[in-house]
Amino acid sequence: xxxxxxxxxxxxxxxxxxxxxxxxxxxxxxxxxxxxxxxxxxxxxxxxxxxxxxxxxxxxxxxxxxxxxxxxxxxxxxxxxxxxxxxxxxxxxxxxxxxxxxxxxxxxxxxxxxxxxxxxxxxxxxxxxxxxxxxxxxxxxxxxxxxxxxxxxxxxxxxxxxxxxxxxxxxxxxxxxxxxxxxxxxxxxxxxxxxxxxxxxxxxxxxxxxxxxxxxxxxxxxxxxxxxxxxxxxxxxxxxxxxxxxxxxxxxxxxxxxxxxxxxxxxxxxxxxxxxxxxxxxxxxxxxxxxxxxxxxxxxxxxxxxxxxxxxxxxxxxxxxxxxxxxxxxxxxxxxxxxxxxxxxxxxxxxx
Amino acid sequence: xxxxxxxxxxxxxxxxxxxxxxxxxxxxxxxxxxxxxxxxxxxxxxxxxxxxxxxxxxxxxxxxxxxxxxxxxxxxxxxxxxxxxxxxxxxxxxxxxxxxxxxxxxxxxxxxxxxxxxxxxxxxxxxxxxxxxxxxxxxxxxxxxxxxxxxxxxxxxxxxxxxxxxxxxxxxxxxxxxxxxxxxxxxxxxxxxxxxxxxxxxxxxxxxxxxxxxxxxxxxxxxxxxxxxxxxxxxxxxxxxxxxxxxxxxxxxxxxxxxxxxxxxxxxxxxxxxxxxxxxxxxxxxxxxxxxxxxxxxxxxxxxxxxxxxxxxxxxxxxxxxxxxxxxxxxxxxxxxxxxxxxxxxxxxxxxxxxxxxxxxxxxxxxxxxxxxxxxxxxxxxxxxxxxxxxxxxxxxxxxxxxxxxxxxxxxxxxxxxxxxxxxxxxxxxxxxxxxxxxxxxxxxxxxxxxxxxxxxxxxxxxxxxxxxxxxxxxxxxxxxxxxxx
Numbered sequence: 066x067x068x069x070x071x072x073x074x075x076x077x078x079x080x081x082x083x084x085x086x087x088x089x090x091x092x093x094x095x096x097x098x099x100x101x102x103x104x105x106x107x108x109x110x111x112x113x114x115x116x117x118x119x120x121x122x123x124x125x126x127x128x129x130x131x132x133x134x135x136x137x138x139x140x141x142x143x144x145x146x147x148x149x150x151x152x153x154x155x156x157x158x159x160x161x162x163x164x165x166x167x168x169x170x171x172x173x174x175x176x177x178x179x180x181x182x183x184x185x186x187x188x189x190x191x192x193x194x195x196x197x198x199x200x201x202x203x204x205x206x207x208x209x210x211x212x213x214x215x216x217x218x219x220x221x222x223x224x225x226x227x228x229x230x231x232x233x234x235x236x237x238x239x240x241x242x243x244x245x246x247x248x249x250x251x252x253x254x255x256x257x258x259x260x261x262x263x264x265x266x267x268x269x270x271x272x273x274x275x276x277x278x279x280x281x282x283x284x285x286x287x288x289x290x291x292x293x294x295x296x297x298x299x300x301x302x303x304x305x306x307x308x309x310x311x312x313x314x315x316x317x318x319x320x321x322x323x324x325x326x327x328x329x330x331x332x333x334x335x336x337x338x339x340x341x342x343x344x345x346x347x348x349x350x351x352x353x354x355x356x357x358x359x360x361x362x363x364x365x366x367x368x369x370x371x372x373x374x375x376x377x378x379x380x381x382x383x384x385x386x387x388x389x390x391x392x393x394x395x396x397x398x399x400x401x402x403x404x405x406x407x408x409x410x411x412x413x414x415x416x417x
Numbered sequence: 418x419x420x421x422x423x424x425x426x427x428x429x430x431x432x433x434x435x436x437x438x439x440x441x442x443x444x445x446x447x448x449x450x451x452x453x454x455x456x457x458x459x460x461x462x463x464x465x466x467x468x469x470x471x472x473x474x475x476x477x478x479x480x481x482x483x484x485x486x487x488x489x490x491x492x493x494x495x496x497x498x499x500x501x502x503x504x505x506x507x508x509x510x511x512x513x514x515x516x517x518x519x520x521x522x523x524x525x526x527x528x529x530x531x532x533x534x535x536x537x538x539x540x541x542x543x544x545x546x547x548x549x550x551x552x553x554x555x556x557x558x559x560x561x562x563x564x565x566x567x568x569x570x571x572x573x574x575x576x577x578x579x580x581x582x583x584x585x586x587x588x589x590x591x592x593x594x595x596x597x598x599x600x601x602x603x604x605x606x607x608x609x610x611x612x613x614x615x616x617x618x619x620x621x622x623x624x625x626x627x628x629x630x631x632x633x634x635x636x637x638x639x640x641x642x643x644x645x646x647x648x649x650x651x652x653x654x655x656x657x658x659x660x661x662x663x664x665x666x667x668x669x670x671x672x673x674x675x676x677x678x679x680x681x682x683x684x685x686x687x688x689x690x691x692x693x694x695x696x697x698x699x700x701x702x703x704x705x706x707x708x709x710x711x712x713x714x715x716x717x718x719x720x721x722x723x724x725x726x727x728x729x730x731x732x733x734x735x736x737x738x739x740x741x742x743x744x745x746x747x748x749x750x751x752x753x754x755x756x757x758x759x760x761x762x763x764x765x766x767x768x769x770x771x772x773x774x775x776x777x778x779x780x781x782x783x784x785x786x787x788x789x790x791x792x793x794x795x796x797x798x799x800x801x802x803x804x805x806x807x808x809x810x811x812x813x814x815x816x817x818x819x820x821x822x823x824x825x826x827x828x829x830x831x832x833x834x835x836x837x838x839x840x841x842x843x844x845x846x847x848x849x850x851x852x853x854x855x856x857x858x859x860x861x862x863x864x865x866x867x868x869x870x871x872x873x874x875x876x877x878x879x880x881x882x883x884x885x886x887x888x889x890x891x892x893x894x895x896x897x898x899x900x901x902x903x
Contacts, residue, residue: 274774274775275773275774275775276770276771276772276773276774276775277773278775279760279763279770279775280770283753283756283760283764286753286755286756287749287753287754287755289749289750290749290750290751290752290753290764291753291764292723292725293723293725293742293744293750293751294752294764294765295723295724295737295738295765295767296764
């Protein structure tokens with residue numbers, strides 16, 4: 066599957082498929098730009114300038130991509146075990162809220178406070194994942210249903226807690242975290258980004274070498290055979306959803322400690338839902354999550370420039386993102402196109 | 418008479434494996450043709466191609482004087498070619514009649530005419546000697562009954578050329594006889610019947626012609642009246658190995674290893690126990706057989722030992738890690754088809770995946786050893802398990818368990834079901850050579866009589882007694898298995 070000499074072949078093939086899907090998405094987006102009476106080239110140029118034009122825009126792109134790396138990893142992690150963790154958005158909120166709370170503790174040293182905030186945020190969000198897994202293992206409740214329901218419950222619960230905590234009924238954010246809890250950074254890019262990359266490497270090594278990853282993969286491939294071969298399927302599901310939730314929680318913590326310095330109800334910015342798309346496009350490969358999250362970040366940040374330069378709606382980037390996801394989801398479409406491309410190329414070679 | 422079905426020059430590759438090499442195969446109407454060969458010889462592929470379920474790389478198929486489009490099951494059906502699969506493909510939650518009419522109910526303007534359907538299905542069931550009403554739920558039917566529903570389904574669609582893939586693999590001797598009676602009647606009505614099997618004695622009972630495949634090539638065809646089982650056996654495998662010597666009898670001085678103690682299993686939502694107060698013990702160095710008709714508690718015994726279910730009452734005396742197990746369903750319990758052989762070793766060998774780091778190199782070594790040791794054909798550690806033929810998959814599973822360390826008990830559930838007799842004989846010799854205690858659960862009475870030192874007869878979840886080799890005649894065992902007295 067993911068080893069041996071075929072590895073590189075698979076990589077090349079997957080990269081080709083994603084590239085084709087991306088080109089289709091750009092073409093579809095181009096049609097909309099043309100319909101609005103503008104040049105697609107100008108529009109895509111504006112997006113690129115918006116995302117990379119200056120150091121500030123570049124750092125914004127990186128910051129937009131960071132939570133998507135966490136949530137993309139989180140979704141892919143559970144998906145390897147055949148679990149569709151649709152509760153990521155709720156887990157991001159749990160992580161964010163707990164990080165904001167811990168961040169407000171009067172601990173003078175950031176060296177102590179920041180790791181503590183990350184760890185407790187991950188634990189809280191992991192607990193949300195564990196609840197989903199428990200409901201599935203114990204009562205057979207689909208994690209897709211419980212994930213959505215838990216998100217709605219948590220979303221309102223944290224909003225209420227935030228107001229109680231702030232002490233005013235109309236509060237739109239929690240009291241700010243202590244200065245010691247602010248994430249250090251360089252040029253507007255905080256350390257949360259480095260933590261995200263470290264997680265990518267950790268998950269990559271974990272999937273490649275550990276027994277735990279193998280068991281998750283086995284349960285994802287065939288839970289019945291796994292049960293007959295002595296794997297504790299329930300335990301594996303608890304593990305996969307727990308860790309998945311914990312990683313989603315890091316996204317929330319990184320946002321709060323690095324950017325907003327307080328809990329806000331829309332703190333996630335949809336990172337939970339987009340994480341599903343990231344994992345889908347990255348085919349659950351932890352290394353591929355990075356470029357895909359970056360691409361999504363480019364589209365998100367570049368979209369603002371689109372409005373400024375061309376007075377085009379930034380929703381265009383949403384069209385591109387979703388066309389990309391749709392094209393990738395149509396699992397037989399891109400391999401088909403990749404095959405056609407290959408035959409065309411081999412014919413060319415034959416003619417020459 | 419011109420052939421009812423004719424395949425010409427059929428070639429089929431799966432990846433690098435040549436499954437069929439330029440095979441010609443024809444079936445005359447009004448007769449039974451047996452298709453025999455070792456596992457991986459290409460029998461299942463050939464009937465799959467005839468039925469339009471598998472697309473050949475090259476070749477031509479003619480049925481009823483017309484050329485069929487390749488790989489179109491509906492096209493094959495409409496020309497009267499139908500396949501009864503080894504594992505029946507019916508819907509449990511529908512009635513018998515609905516299963517028969519699946520996809521093509523008699524209807525007028527979209528309204529299904531149930532009376533007409535019931536009448537037609539009743540007629541078909543009478544003709545097939547199936548004593549069931551059209552409205553009975555399929556879930557309540559036994560395996561041989563399901564097979565007949567499957568045949569009825571094809572006859573309902575006007576099938577004249579009936580292909581059966583290993584129809585007798587899971588049947589008792591008596592059920593096999595009944596099926597043969599029905600098939601002979603259909604042949605005398607003019608149907609062309611193709612019968613895939615491994616059991617040579619059956620071939621000589623039912624078939625008029627025998628076609629032998631070996632390694633994807635047609636070795637030859639014979640009329641039954643003009644050949645002998647020995648000749649066919651040699652055609653199939655080259656030469657037959659001599660039977661290994663039987664293992665010595667029970668060692669009286671050995672201490673028994675208890676497996677189950679008064680175990681009772683009541684499945685969720687059911688009132689009748691699947692297994693009742695069942696006690697089971699095995700002896701080191703001896704093979705203990707469990708005989709019985711399918712569905713009399715064998716699955717529950719295995720599931721208890723595998724730790725997949727726990728008993729409602731009573732106790733399981735061994736931990737799953739202490740017992741090497743070959744489950745009854747190769748592809749849904751034994752291994753993950755999408756995983757490589759090496760990964761399937763990692764799956765089953767607890768010691769390889771017990772550390773923090775997965776012992777991949779160790780697993781690859783074990784896989785290599787198993788492949789060489791049990792002669793798993795066309796395979797390496799990186800081969801996908803799902804690409805193995807049934808017999809090779811079974812060899813791999815048995816070998817994988819034999820390679821386990823520290824398991825004093827080996828439990829095998831139908832270890833040779835549906836595999837060719839050369840592999841079967843080979844696996845039997847390996848089973849005899851196991852030094853620890855062996856529990857052999859099998860639907861195949863011949864296998865049990867051949868291998869077991871002691872046999873427990875299972876009927877409706879209860880033991881009907883335990884017997885030592887030679888203590889009880891075959892007929893009495895068969896009678897106990899079906900609820901009669903000894």
